Amino acid sequence: MRAYGHCIRKIRNSASCFGAYPNGGVFRAYTVTNHSSDELYEDTLPCEWYEKKLPILKKLSCALKDVDVGDGRLEDISGDDLIVNDDRIKQKMHKFKSLARIFIGSPSIQQKLKEKCFKFPLFGIQSEREPLVVDTLTKVSNFLNISAQQRKLVRCTICSQVTQYRIWKGALEEVMDGLKEEIDWLNDHRPSKDTKLGHQVISSCLKFLSQSAISYEADNSTTWMRPVPAKTAMANAPPKWEDVLEMVSDLKRYLEHEKTTLYYLGKLVSMKEGLVQIRDLFMDKRIGYREIRHQEILVPKKLTKTLGHSSRCLFILLLYYLYGRVHGIEIDLCGALYEANSDGTKEKELCLSVGRILTSAEEKMLQRGVRQLDRALGIFEFVWKTAGRKEEIELQGHIWCLGAQERSFTYRGKTFFVHDLTL
Structure with a gap:
């Protein structure tokens, strides 16, 4: 991925005009400004306070005009949506949005609404x-x-739709593609032994998935006639989803220290919940059409049984089902x-x-x-x-x-x- 160039320099130069952001957690309105305790209550702020802060809001807006938040990370939208990994820019974005929240609650804007x-x-x-x-x-x-009864209906209905094999495999590939893009950026900007190992593992994972069982492709009209391979061809045990699970565990271990940068690593770790449930299933085209179909049918059965209402894995599958992306x-x-x-x-x-x-x-x-x-x-x-x-x-x-x-x-x-x- 290309380096993030002139926009970072521009923002860094302008960022020195403002104070540091004190909180890296949930960005509540009262955590971004260094004013007195009386000013923590937004409805008591005098008009002069907004007038004083408006120039700061405008400077931040100007400095960050090509930067947007997407997929849990900052992106420069002036080009090819380049990833921005700069803590000072992140601080300014948090300060800008937190100040904006206070302005939206101001008597003036509320009156306009x-x-x-x-x-x-x-x-x-x-x-x-x-x-x-x-x-x-x-x-x-x-x-x-x-209600609780309605939540049960929602889970049962959604699970039957989003745990289908093609949705599961497509969502997993989408997450891994996103992580590969992020790892490539790291290897271009601050390579390390762990990021290089991570790149090798994610490439192997993607190759593994591309070779996994799919029984309903357009050119598979006669695959039902394919016989089970001879025993000599099956000398090695067919790969299982457990192999992918182990790769994901390795990736988490290699890249744990980069988790604040790698947004898709968190999504991949969430997908482990599903991988654990189907780890004993085969994912090899060599096992014959009928067995492939049987294994694919078992995927939604196992996932539907185990993925709960609060599951992040289930929500990722829902996003892919609705939008084709995660x-x-x-x-x-x-x-x-x-x-x-x-x-x-x-x-x-x-x-x-x-x-x-x-x-x-x-x-x-x-x-x-x-x-x-x-x-x-x-x-x-x-x-x-x-x-x-x-x-x-x-x-x-x-x-x-x-x-x-x-x-x-x-x-x-x-x-x-x-x-x-x-x-």
């Missing part, structure tokens, strides 16, 4: 402006107030499921609103933000309908950036709003 006649008090309290990483069905169900879902503003009476009647109106904070209002950046929110809203909608909820729910995505032209539009059946962060 009210004047737009939104039916609900959007992002009016701090808990609605917190970030959220959606990585399990449990988080989605908690957000939507799904990109993570990260929301800058978790929002809420709002409920109100319709025109004074007893009929309830439901609205699910989530938000993203972007560093610029350029069209490419806005398109990325819309796609990210669309995936998040899509997951919530999918679980809502799978749970058997009959109420109609309005899905809204809100994008915030400095200098944006405020507008609304519809994308894939969902309503999106672009807001200006300027007071």
Whole structure:
């Protein structure tokens, strides 16, 4: 992967103007500023405070204008979505988004939202402006107030769809491809014995998967006639999924110290939960068509039986099933499921609103933000309908950036709003 060049130098130069970010954990609004304890309560902040902080917000926005968060990492979107591995830039991004959250809660911006006649008090309290990483069905169900009985229905329905062999194998390959890209970056920039070993293992893993059993390919119309190979050809025991499990364990051991850089390593470790359950199954084309088919049928049976509602492995399979990719879902503003009476009647109106904070209002950046929110809203909608909820729910995505032209539009059946962060 190509080195991250002039953009890093530009951001580093401008970053020296600002203080360090003190917290590397959950980025709550009150952890990013060095003001007095009285100012920890956002609704008591005077107007002068926002006016004083606005230039800092603008400088950060300008310095980070080509940088966005995707898949748990920073990317430079001005070129080929290059990975940004620079702690100082990460600190500035955290500070920018945390300051932006405070501004969204300001009386001025809240008044603008009210004047737009939104039916609900959007992002009016701090808990609605917190970030959220959606990585399990449990988080989605908690957000939507799904009952225990409905959660059981959701798990059973989803498992029957997303644990199919082609989904399992495709998701695993997608995760490994992402990890290989990250390891390649490390080997280009700060190679070590462990990263080189990791590259060898991940390459072997991918080769292993490419040679695994697939009984329904387009050119397999006559594979049912393929006889079981002769005993001489089966002198060595056919490979099992346990071999992949061992490779994943080796990768975790080699790359553990790089886990903050390797986003896909965490996803691969999550996939171990499924690998443990199917480790005794064969994955070799040499065992004959009928046996291959039998082994493939056993994969969803075992996974459906063991993957629970809170399983990250199950959620990765769901992402691949819905979107063909395993990109993570990260929301800058978790929002809420709002409920109100319709025109004074007893009929309830439901609205699910989530938000993203972007560093610029350029069209490419806005398109990325819309796609990210669309995936998040899509997951919530999918679980809502799978749970058997009959109420109609309005899905809204809100994008915030400095200098944006405020507008609304519809994308894939969902309503999106672009807001200006300027007071």
